[in-house]
Amino acid sequence: MNTFERIYEVVRAIPKGKVASYGLVALLAGNPRWSRVVGYALHVNPEPIAIPCHRVVTKNGELSKAFAFGGDNMQRALLAEEGVEFLADGRVDMERFLWSGSEDIYK
DNA sequence: TTAATGACCTATC
């Protein structure tokens, strides 16, 4: 299993209504320093259907700037659609919607 | 093989 596969596996496991940071995905994928690789992996995104890249944000809860598969506001719409709340800054509420990785409360 | 790039993160000024 190559690096990308593992990353995709983790991203795919993100439950609806939750978000994960690049660093967290990288950590769960096996190496905490794959944050950039995660971004690259999602950039090439071979299966955008099965891979919810819109649920992946930066560690600060901010949405990626280069995220433009349909507009920066589209990502907000998608997340809001899944029940994710946003702060006044336009960032995701990490304290409540950050996926821990182990607990799939949504199942 | 070397050099360059990137949807990041952390530390420092």
Added chain:
DNA sequence: CGATAGGCCATTA
């Protein structure tokens, strides 16, 4: 608090 620099890893040319 905003800007800058360095480090990290895998992929591509």
